[in-house]
Amino acid sequence: MVSCRSCGEFFSPATARRSFCGNRCRNAYHRKVVREEGRNGWYSPQDVVEAARRVMGGIDLDPASCRQANLIIRATRYYTRADDGLTKAWHGRVWLNPPYDTFAPKFFVKFCEEHTAGNVPAACLLLGTHHLTTRWYQRAKAFSTILCLPAGRLKFTGRLGRGNPPMHGSAILGVGVDHGQFRREFGAFGTILDDAGSHSA
Helix, strand or coil: CEECCCCCCEECCCCCCCCCCCHHHHHHHHHHHHHHHHHHCCECCHHHHHHHHHHHCCCCEECCCCHHHHHHHCCCEECCCCCCHHHCCCCCCEEECCCCCCHHHHHHHHHHHHHHCCCCCCEEEEEEHHHHHCCHHHHHHHCCEEEEEECCCCCEECCCCCEECCCCCEEEEEECCCHHHHHHHHCCCEEEEECCCCEEC
């Protein structure tokens, strides 16, 4: 017996292997996937990624990505939703644009653990400004960090390749990176805040 991926009902495939009990369930499932990816699938802006690449000297891993997103990131290795980067080891220079909703804190905590263990010496994280006021973000206090608060909303691309400004502002967090290089690369984007609390525009 096989269960439908949409409604969960069991059915007996008459011929070839099937995933849905009918077209109605197939269409409902794919509509749900589009909604989920539309909410969480914000692909990183090219100019921001290129600045991060120059700051770190390369990108070894993107632990929350997909094939289409990696056309922009060009990480040596990336983990997809199916891979589940939260269960994998992270190594090297990391670019992290975590999926939002409940996944952002999980990916951030995972990053903190890998950085503390010495597996991720340098990273650039693309977060929402609302993340900076959360309890889980406070773990960054233990690290040498530098932050860019871009002026205006960054323009992301989504599943259909359209530019979409998010509903909130963005923050680019550098951890374990050269602060002077970070300022040179991201200073044109907006305000820079270092871990000492001083700032420069």
